[in-house]
Amino acid sequence: MTLYGYWRSSASFRVRLALYLKQLPFDYQPVHLVKEGGEQHQSAYRQLNPSSLVPTLVIDDKVMHQSLAIIEYLDERYPQSPLLPAAPDERASVRALAYDLACELQPVTNLRVLQYLSGTLNCTDQQRNNWIHHWVNKSFTAFEQRLTETAGDYCYGDSVTLADICLLPQVYNAQRFKVPLDNYPTLTAVHERLQHLNPVQQARPENQPDAQ
Ligand SMILES: N[C@@H](CCC(=O)N[C@@H](CS)C(=O)NCC(=O)O)C(=O)O
Known part of the structure:
Protein backbone atom coordinates (compact mmCIF):
# COMPACT_ATOMS: atom_id res chain seq x y z
CA MET A 1 0.00 0.00 0.00
CA PRO A 82 -6.92 -2.71 17.90
CA LEU A 83 -7.40 1.04 17.94
CA LEU A 84 -10.96 0.94 19.30
CA PRO A 85 -12.25 -0.98 22.34
CA ALA A 86 -14.62 -3.92 21.83
CA ALA A 87 -17.75 -2.64 23.61
CA PRO A 88 -20.01 -0.31 21.56
CA ASP A 89 -20.32 2.32 24.30
CA GLU A 90 -16.56 2.44 24.74
CA ARG A 91 -16.02 2.63 20.99
CA ALA A 92 -18.36 5.61 20.90
CA SER A 93 -16.44 7.28 23.74
CA VAL A 94 -13.08 6.86 21.99
CA ARG A 95 -14.50 8.09 18.68
CA ALA A 96 -15.96 11.13 20.43
CA LEU A 97 -12.56 12.03 21.92
CA ALA A 98 -10.96 11.56 18.51
CA TYR A 99 -13.58 13.75 16.80
CA ASP A 100 -13.14 16.47 19.46
CA LEU A 101 -9.66 16.98 18.02
CA ALA A 102 -9.94 15.82 14.41
CA CYS A 103 -13.28 17.47 13.60
CA GLU A 104 -13.37 20.50 15.89
CA LEU A 105 -9.75 21.63 16.22
CA GLN A 106 -7.64 20.48 13.27
CA PRO A 107 -9.86 21.95 10.52
CA VAL A 108 -9.71 25.51 11.86
CA THR A 109 -5.91 25.41 12.03
CA ASN A 110 -5.42 23.69 8.67
CA LEU A 111 -2.93 25.18 6.22
CA ARG A 112 -5.56 26.48 3.79
CA VAL A 113 -7.40 28.27 6.61
CA LEU A 114 -4.17 29.88 7.81
CA GLN A 115 -3.31 30.83 4.23
CA TYR A 116 -6.74 32.45 3.86
CA LEU A 117 -6.26 34.42 7.08
CA SER A 118 -2.85 35.72 5.98
CA GLY A 119 -3.27 35.91 2.22
CA THR A 120 -6.91 36.98 1.72
CA LEU A 121 -7.87 38.64 4.99
CA ASN A 122 -4.41 40.20 5.40
CA CYS A 123 -4.04 39.12 9.01
CA THR A 124 -0.66 39.77 10.56
CA ASP A 125 1.49 36.89 11.86
CA GLN A 126 0.48 37.96 15.36
CA GLN A 127 -3.23 37.76 14.52
CA ARG A 128 -2.76 34.39 12.84
CA ASN A 129 -0.92 33.10 15.92
CA ASN A 130 -3.66 34.45 18.19
CA TRP A 131 -6.17 32.50 16.10
CA ILE A 132 -4.20 29.27 16.52
CA HIS A 133 -3.66 29.76 20.26
CA HIS A 134 -7.34 30.58 20.78
CA TRP A 135 -8.64 27.40 19.13
CA VAL A 136 -6.00 25.13 20.63
CA ASN A 137 -6.74 26.45 24.12
CA LYS A 138 -10.50 26.17 23.66
CA SER A 139 -10.18 22.60 22.48
CA PHE A 140 -7.50 21.48 24.95
CA THR A 141 -9.40 22.97 27.94
CA ALA A 142 -12.37 20.72 27.20
CA PHE A 143 -10.16 17.77 26.28
CA GLU A 144 -8.20 18.06 29.54
CA GLN A 145 -11.46 17.93 31.49
CA ARG A 146 -12.60 14.86 29.59
CA LEU A 147 -9.26 13.12 30.08
CA THR A 148 -9.50 13.45 33.86
CA GLU A 149 -12.43 11.02 33.54
CA THR A 150 -11.26 8.72 30.75
CA ALA A 151 -7.45 8.57 30.88
CA GLY A 152 -5.33 5.77 32.26
CA ASP A 153 -1.89 5.55 30.75
CA TYR A 154 -3.39 6.90 27.54
CA CYS A 155 -6.43 8.97 26.53
CA TYR A 156 -8.91 6.18 27.15
CA GLY A 157 -7.73 3.64 29.69
CA ASP A 158 -4.42 1.86 29.32
CA SER A 159 -4.42 1.00 25.60
CA VAL A 160 -3.46 3.23 22.72
CA THR A 161 -6.59 4.17 20.78
CA LEU A 162 -7.81 6.38 17.98
CA ALA A 163 -8.03 9.20 20.55
CA ASP A 164 -4.25 9.07 21.13
CA ILE A 165 -3.72 8.97 17.38
CA CYS A 166 -5.59 12.26 17.14
CA LEU A 167 -3.95 13.81 20.21
CA LEU A 168 -0.33 13.35 19.10
CA PRO A 169 -0.50 15.55 15.98
CA GLN A 170 -2.44 18.27 17.79
CA VAL A 171 0.18 18.51 20.52
CA TYR A 172 2.92 18.55 17.87
CA ASN A 173 1.09 21.44 16.23
CA ALA A 174 0.51 23.29 19.49
CA GLN A 175 4.21 23.02 20.33
CA ARG A 176 5.14 24.14 16.83
CA PHE A 177 3.13 27.32 17.34
CA LYS A 178 4.40 27.73 20.91
CA VAL A 179 1.10 27.33 22.73
CA PRO A 180 1.90 26.97 26.47
CA LEU A 181 0.58 23.62 27.70
CA ASP A 182 0.99 24.10 31.49
CA ASN A 183 -2.78 24.17 32.03
CA TYR A 184 -3.17 20.68 30.61
CA PRO A 185 -1.34 18.32 32.99
CA THR A 186 -3.31 15.16 32.14
CA LEU A 187 -3.05 15.76 28.41
CA THR A 188 0.70 16.40 28.57
CA ALA A 189 1.27 13.37 30.83
CA VAL A 190 -0.53 11.13 28.31
CA HIS A 191 1.44 12.73 25.49
CA GLU A 192 4.70 12.11 27.37
CA ARG A 193 3.86 8.42 27.94
CA LEU A 194 3.06 8.01 24.24
CA GLN A 195 6.57 9.23 23.35
CA HIS A 196 8.03 6.05 24.85
CA LEU A 197 6.39 3.89 22.19
CA ASN A 198 8.48 2.90 19.22
CA PRO A 199 5.67 3.27 16.63
CA VAL A 200 5.10 6.82 17.85
CA GLN A 201 8.75 7.67 17.28
CA GLN A 202 8.64 6.06 13.83
CA ALA A 203 5.58 8.11 12.88
CA ARG A 204 6.78 11.46 14.23
CA PRO A 205 7.05 14.24 11.61
CA GLU A 206 10.77 14.86 12.06
CA ASN A 207 11.50 11.18 11.34
CA GLN A 208 9.93 11.21 7.86
CA PRO A 209 12.03 11.20 4.70
CA ASP A 210 10.53 14.51 3.52
CA ALA A 211 11.16 16.33 6.84
CA GLN A 212 13.14 19.52 6.35
N1 LIG B 1 -10.36 15.54 7.54
C1 LIG B 1 -9.21 15.33 6.70
C2 LIG B 1 -8.27 16.50 6.87
C3 LIG B 1 -7.18 16.46 5.85
C4 LIG B 1 -6.35 17.73 5.95
O1 LIG B 1 -6.81 18.75 6.47
N2 LIG B 1 -5.11 17.67 5.44
C5 LIG B 1 -4.25 18.81 5.49
C6 LIG B 1 -2.95 18.51 6.18
S1 LIG B 1 -3.24 18.00 7.83
C7 LIG B 1 -3.94 19.29 4.09
O2 LIG B 1 -3.76 18.48 3.20
N3 LIG B 1 -3.87 20.60 3.89
C8 LIG B 1 -3.54 21.15 2.63
C9 LIG B 1 -4.09 22.52 2.46
O3 LIG B 1 -4.66 23.06 3.41
O4 LIG B 1 -3.92 23.06 1.37
C10 LIG B 1 -8.53 14.01 7.09
O5 LIG B 1 -8.65 13.63 8.27
O6 LIG B 1 -7.91 13.35 6.25
Missing part, protein backbone atom coordinates in the same frame (compact mmCIF):
# COMPACT_ATOMS: atom_id res chain seq x y z
CA THR A 2 1.10 3.56 -0.59
CA LEU A 3 0.53 6.52 1.71
CA TYR A 4 0.52 9.94 0.09
CA GLY A 5 1.28 12.43 2.85
CA TYR A 6 3.37 15.27 4.15
CA TRP A 7 5.69 15.09 7.15
CA ARG A 8 4.03 17.94 9.05
CA SER A 9 0.44 17.15 8.17
CA SER A 10 -1.58 16.12 11.23
CA ALA A 11 -3.92 13.90 9.26
CA SER A 12 -0.97 12.12 7.58
CA PHE A 13 0.65 11.70 11.02
CA ARG A 14 -2.54 9.96 12.20
CA VAL A 15 -2.44 7.39 9.40
CA ARG A 16 1.30 6.79 9.90
CA LEU A 17 0.61 6.15 13.59
CA ALA A 18 -2.04 3.54 12.74
CA LEU A 19 0.26 1.85 10.21
CA TYR A 20 3.22 1.69 12.59
CA LEU A 21 1.11 0.64 15.59
CA LYS A 22 -0.24 -2.23 13.50
CA GLN A 23 3.21 -2.91 12.01
CA LEU A 24 1.90 -2.71 8.45
CA PRO A 25 4.55 -2.09 5.79
CA PHE A 26 3.82 0.75 3.37
CA ASP A 27 5.43 2.91 0.71
CA TYR A 28 5.51 6.62 1.36
CA GLN A 29 4.91 9.20 -1.35
CA PRO A 30 5.54 12.75 -0.11
CA VAL A 31 3.19 15.50 -1.31
CA HIS A 32 4.80 18.87 -0.56
CA LEU A 33 2.04 21.12 0.75
CA VAL A 34 3.95 24.39 0.36
CA LYS A 35 6.49 24.13 -2.48
CA GLU A 36 5.41 25.82 -5.72
CA GLY A 37 1.99 26.66 -4.32
CA GLY A 38 1.47 23.13 -2.99
CA GLU A 39 1.63 19.81 -4.83
CA GLN A 40 -1.80 18.95 -3.40
CA HIS A 41 -3.27 21.43 -5.91
CA GLN A 42 -1.54 19.96 -8.97
CA SER A 43 -3.68 17.93 -11.33
CA ALA A 44 -1.70 14.71 -10.83
CA TYR A 45 -2.57 14.68 -7.15
CA ARG A 46 -6.09 16.05 -7.61
CA GLN A 47 -6.90 13.05 -9.79
CA LEU A 48 -6.12 10.92 -6.76
CA ASN A 49 -7.76 13.22 -4.24
CA PRO A 50 -10.03 15.99 -5.62
CA SER A 51 -10.15 17.63 -2.17
CA SER A 52 -6.46 18.64 -2.52
CA LEU A 53 -5.81 17.34 0.97
CA VAL A 54 -3.47 14.70 2.35
CA PRO A 55 -3.46 11.89 3.26
CA THR A 56 -4.52 9.50 0.54
CA LEU A 57 -3.96 5.78 0.94
CA VAL A 58 -3.86 3.49 -2.08
CA ILE A 59 -4.42 -0.13 -1.15
CA ASP A 60 -5.23 -2.95 -3.59
CA ASP A 61 -6.01 -0.32 -6.25
CA LYS A 62 -8.55 1.28 -3.92
CA VAL A 63 -7.97 4.99 -3.34
CA MET A 64 -8.98 6.11 0.14
CA HIS A 65 -9.21 9.56 1.70
CA GLN A 66 -10.14 11.00 5.13
CA SER A 67 -7.68 9.82 7.77
CA LEU A 68 -10.30 8.57 10.23
CA ALA A 69 -12.06 6.51 7.58
CA ILE A 70 -8.69 5.10 6.50
CA ILE A 71 -7.73 4.24 10.08
CA GLU A 72 -11.05 2.55 10.85
CA TYR A 73 -10.72 0.58 7.60
CA LEU A 74 -7.22 -0.55 8.61
CA ASP A 75 -8.50 -1.44 12.07
CA GLU A 76 -11.25 -3.61 10.63
CA ARG A 77 -9.04 -5.26 8.04
CA TYR A 78 -5.99 -5.75 10.29
CA PRO A 79 -7.35 -6.39 13.78
CA GLN A 80 -3.93 -6.72 15.48
CA SER A 81 -3.29 -3.91 18.01
